[in-house]
Amino acid sequence: xxxxxxxxxxxxxxxxxxxxxxxxxxxxxxxxxxxxxxxxxxxxxxxxxxxxxxxxxxxxxxxxxxxxxxxxxxxxxxxxxxxxxxxxxxxxxxxxxxxxxxxxxxxxxxxxxxxxxxxxxxxxxxxxxxxxxxxxxxxxxxxxxxxxxxxxxxxxxxxxxxxxxxxxxxxxxxxxxxxxxxxxxxxxxxxxxxxxxxxxxxxxxxxxxxxxxxxxxxxxxxxxxxxxxxxxxxxxxxxxxxxxxxxxxxxxxxxxxxxxxxxxxxxxxxxxxxxxxxxxxxxxx
Amino acid sequence: xxxxxxxxxxxxxxxxxxxxxxxxxxxxxxxxxxxxxxxxxxxxxxxxxxxxxxxxxxxxxxxxxxxxxxxxxxxxxxxxxxxxxxxxxxxxxxxxxxxxxxxxxxxxxxxxxxxxxxxxxxxxxxxxxxxxxxxxxxxxxxxxxxxxxxxxxxxxxxxxxxxxxxxxxxxxxxxxxxxxxxxxxxxxxxxxxxxxxxxxxxxxxxxxxxxxxxxxxxxxxxxxxxxxxxxxxxxxxxxxxxxxxxxxxxxxxxxxxxxxxxxxxxxxxxxxxxxxxxxxxxxxxxxxxxxxxxxxxxxxxxxxxxxxxxxxxxxxxx
Ligand SMILES: Nc1ncnc2c1ncn2[C@@H]1O[C@H](COP(=O)(O)OP(=O)(O)OP(=O)(O)O)[C@@H](O)[C@H]1O
Ligand SMILES: [Mg+2]
Numbered sequence: 001x002x003x004x005x006x007x008x009x010x011x012x013x014x015x016x017x018x019x020x021x022x023x024x025x026x027x028x029x030x031x032x033x034x035x036x037x038x039x040x041x042x043x044x045x046x047x048x049x050x051x052x053x054x055x056x057x058x059x060x061x062x063x064x065x066x067x068x069x070x071x072x073x074x075x076x077x078x079x080x081x082x083x084x085x086x087x088x089x090x091x092x093x094x095x096x097x098x099x100x101x102x103x104x105x106x107x108x109x110x111x112x113x114x115x116x117x118x119x120x121x122x123x124x125x126x127x128x129x130x131x132x133x134x135x136x137x138x139x140x141x142x143x144x145x146x147x148x149x150x151x152x153x154x155x156x157x158x159x160x161x162x163x164x165x166x167x168x169x170x171x172x173x174x175x176x177x178x179x180x181x182x183x184x185x186x187x188x189x190x191x192x193x194x195x196x197x198x199x200x201x202x203x204x205x206x207x208x209x210x211x212x213x214x215x216x217x218x219x220x221x222x223x224x225x226x227x228x229x230x231x232x233x234x235x236x237x238x239x240x241x242x243x244x245x246x247x248x249x250x251x252x253x254x255x256x257x258x259x260x261x262x263x264x265x266x267x268x269x270x271x272x273x274x275x276x277x278x279x280x281x282x283x284x285x
Numbered sequence: 286x287x288x289x290x291x292x293x294x295x296x297x298x299x300x301x302x303x304x305x306x307x308x309x310x311x312x313x314x315x316x317x318x319x320x321x322x323x324x325x326x327x328x329x330x331x332x333x334x335x336x337x338x339x340x341x342x343x344x345x346x347x348x349x350x351x352x353x354x355x356x357x358x359x360x361x362x363x364x365x366x367x368x369x370x371x372x373x374x375x376x377x378x379x380x381x382x383x384x385x386x387x388x389x390x391x392x393x394x395x396x397x398x399x400x401x402x403x404x405x406x407x408x409x410x411x412x413x414x415x416x417x418x419x420x421x422x423x424x425x426x427x428x429x430x431x432x433x434x435x436x437x438x439x440x441x442x443x444x445x446x447x448x449x450x451x452x453x454x455x456x457x458x459x460x461x462x463x464x465x466x467x468x469x470x471x472x473x474x475x476x477x478x479x480x481x482x483x484x485x486x487x488x489x490x491x492x493x494x495x496x497x498x499x500x501x502x503x504x505x506x507x508x509x510x511x512x513x514x515x516x517x518x519x520x521x522x523x524x525x526x527x528x529x530x531x532x533x534x535x536x537x538x539x540x541x542x543x544x545x546x547x548x549x550x551x552x553x554x555x556x557x558x559x560x561x562x563x564x565x566x567x568x569x570x571x572x573x574x575x576x577x578x579x580x581x582x583x584x585x586x587x588x589x590x591x592x593x594x595x596x597x598x599x600x601x602x603x
Contacts, residue, residue, distance in 0.1 A: 037444075081408060134575060149427075185372060185374060185376040186376065186378060188346055188364075188370075188372070188376065189372075189376050189378065189389075191345075191346060191363075191364040192344060192345075192346070192364045192365075192368070192369070192370045193389070193390055193393035193443075194364065194366050194393060195393060203389070204378065207378070207380045208380070210380075252452070281380075283379045283380035283421065283423065283425070284379065284425035285379050285425060
């Protein structure tokens with residue numbers, strides 16, 4: 001019975017993988033095919049903008065997968081070259097972005113988790129801080145950018161600040177939620193064993209709330225990675241967001257698509273890293 | 286002043302009423318009782334009469350609305366390691382293994398011990414409850430009975446002077462229940478702690494207790510009687526039912542739960558002083574000459590002792 005179930009599950013995984021490969025091949029095939037046939041429709045259906053593009057390049061179509069693969073091969077075989085401010089390897093650009101994301105994110109964690117703890121433990125702190133959180137939380141992180149640039153007067157630090165402000169809320173709220181939801185029975189175990197408040201916090205409340213806190217951290221890293229691209233498009237200079245925008249200005253669509261894919265892959269890896277860490281703190285009740 | 290090990294005097298518990306003009310709910314009123322050192326006391330009463338409330342107060346997790354609690358001439362204020370609690374729902378920490386859960390208690394109790402001493406001591410108590418083979422499993426990977434045993438090991442391992450057990454076997458099947466009861470008697474007879482235990486099971490109370498407190502129904506509940514169980518120890522589950530006094534006691538308890546617990550409620554006790562539960566000996570009450578039989582009955586019980594005796598191992602494979 002159970003063997004049948006595993007066999008069925010295995011075949012489900014295999015079938016899913018096969019389907020995914022088929023979808024990929026078909027999708028890429030259609031994309032490639034469309035590029036080799038002449039553009040559908042006549043020139044008159046193109047908008048003014050597209051005509052402008054067409055004028056700038058002989059072949060104004062989206063580059064085919066083969067070109068992107070070639071570009072990827074070229075870029076990934078030498079990811080860290082540095083040939084001046086407008087010509088750096090994809091690895092260097094991603095490195096800048098990761099550095100900003102991680103520093104803003106870690107600072108946010110250092111602030112959000114203790115404050116979340118406080119809010120979760122104390123109804124007074126919750127009631128007092130809740131109005132501020134409710135107003136600040138829905139603000140688009142990029143809306144802070146002008147203010148940050150004015151106050152900090154440094155584009156690098158401003159980008160990090162924007163990451164900080166956007167990663168703080170999910171971590172803060174999830175920590176507060178997790179801490180407030182710790183079962184009273186477990187706190188009573190700490191009390192009957194005469195644990196100090198600090199010991200209770202570290203030995204009972206933190207491990208009990210850790211899965212919820214990590215969910216918040218996972219949401220935050222996702223949002224931070226979404227926001228860094230937009231932030232770097234604004235502040236410019238370095239980073240994957242700037243790279244995308246710069247290649248767009250160069251009308252190098254192959255590079256644009258390649259970097260879009262890289263953004264997706266790095267985002268996935270960040271999420272997987274946090275999911276991996278979360279495995280160590282989850283527990284079954 | 287009384288010299289009992291634990292003294293509870295004039296205890297009352299009220300909860301604020303629900304609704305705007307509701308009167309407060311008086312769960313129990315003017316309860317006084319004492320526990321002697323080394324004594325095993327069970328408390329029986331219908332659901333909702335306030336047993337858990339009394340226990341939580343003794344544990345220091347909750348407070349009476351009025352009244353005082355004294356243990357060894359010191360007032361009980363808040364929880365403490367000299368009082369161990371086994372909660373009704375086990376309350377193991379699910380992210381720790383069985384061993385780590387027991388270590389948690391032992392480490393809190395003896396802060397100066399080395400890690401090895403803590404582990405050795407914890408293992409000793411896990412062995413006592415027959416869990417040495419599953420010490421590295423998390424609570425979620427243990428059966429209900431095993432979890433309960435971890436919880437008992439954690440409480441006993443800290444060697445509290447007073448053990449508070451809130452319906453520790455409530456969720457277990459009869460067979461597992463029996464095994465753990467035996468283990469409980471075994472540990473208790475080694476360490477001679479004072480035990481205060483809530484139960485709904487009359488047979489369990491007779492098997493374990495020196496005295497059984499009978500609580501009337503709530504609200505305005507009180508501990509009406511303290512039934513002395515003078516069956517000889519060590520008691521065995523299989524042979525105790527053959528003791529001539531067993532059914533006299535059992536019938537008395539069942540009669541209280543079925544009939545008198547609600548009758549007594551309306552019957553207000555007179556006087557405003559401290560109301561201690563009336564000591565009762567059902568055997569002496571039913572037929573005075575029967576009491577002298579006790580002595581001759583005990584050798585008879587001894588001979589039955591080893592006839593049927595579950596050990597944890599036998600049942601685990603069953
Ligand atoms: N927080 C509370 N607010 C209001 N009433 C409460 C509260 N906690 C308990 N009670 C009431 O106090 C009474 C006694 O509760 P308690 O848990 O002590 O009962 P119990 O004797 O342990 O019952 P059981 O055998 O079912 O566990 C109940 O009638 C319950 O409704
Ligand atoms: Mg109860």
